[in-house]
Amino acid sequence: MTALTKARNTRMRSGEVSGHPVKAAIVCHQGGLAVLDGGYAGPGRAATTLVAIGRFEETVDNSAGAAGDKQVRVSEGTFHFANSSAGDLIAQADAGADCYIVDDQTVAKTNGSSTRSRAGKIEAVDADGVWVRMGLGV
Numbered sequence: 001m002t003a004l005t006k007a008r009n010t011r012m013r014s015g016e017v018s019g020h021p022v023k024a025a026i027v028c029h030q031g032g033l034a035v036l037d038g039g040y041a042g043p044g045r046a047a048t049t050l051v052a053i054g055r056f057e058e059t060v061d062n063s064a065g066a067a068g069d070k071q072v073r074v075s076e077g078t079f080h081f082a083n084s085s086a087g088d089l090i091a092q093a094d095a096g097a098d099c100y101i102v103d104d105q106t107v108a109k110t111n112g113s114s115t116r117s118r119a120g121k122i123e124a125v126d127a128d129g130v131w132v133r134m135g136l137g138v
Contacts, residue, residue, distance in 0.1 A: 017075045020053070021068035022060055030059045032104035033081060033119065033134075034074045040067050041074060043104035050117035052101060054134045055079045076135025078123050083130050084108035092125045099132055107132055 020041035022028060033044035036051040044050065057073040083090050088108035090099055099107040100116035107119045107130050120134035 016077070017057060017073055019071045020074055022062040022065070022070045022072050024065060024067040024069075025063055027063050028056045028058075028060045028072045029104065030056050032056045033079075033101060033107075034072070034104075035101065035117070038067075041072050044101040044117075044119070045103055046101065046112065046116050048114060048117055050101060051136070052117065052119045052134050052138075053136055076138075078131050078133045080129050080131055081119075082106040083125065088112070090122060090125055090130050094122050095124060097122050099130060 023037050023040035023042035026042050028034065028041060028043055034041055034053050034056045035044050036053055044052065054074045054076045057075050060070050060072040062070045082105050084102055084106055088110055090107065090109045094109060099109060099119045099122050100111045101119045102108050102116065108116065120132045120138050123131040123133050
């Protein structure tokens with residue numbers, strides 16, 4: 001492509017809610033921790049190759065479909081997830097640090113001896129769980 005010589009209508013995404021093609025043979029549950037897994041949206045799980053992108057805004061069942069057969073809406077922002085336990089329990093003193101994906105509703109303080117992907121930044125901790133800032137670029 002060459003440089004512009006006239007005005008261009010450049011499309012944009014707001015970054016707050018966006019659609020993603022869904023990974024093959026999985027179900028994305030509304031409210032679950034959403035990741036990119038090989039470029040496709042899927043639920044959080046213990047793996048080292050995932051990119052946390054936010055929270056599922058709807059339930060999408062692609063259990064019988066191929067990768068990309070369905071789309072799911074995902075929000076970026078700060079979300080409340082369950083806290084891990086024992087040595088991986090996140091405390092308020094950890095605010096500002098990274099946390100890691102255990103599953104599609106739980107985060108942990110450590111990467112589980114290099115078995116977990118980063119979930120995002122810890123914003124706060126309360127008796128019910130952990131507030132995590134998530135999205136591409138976080």
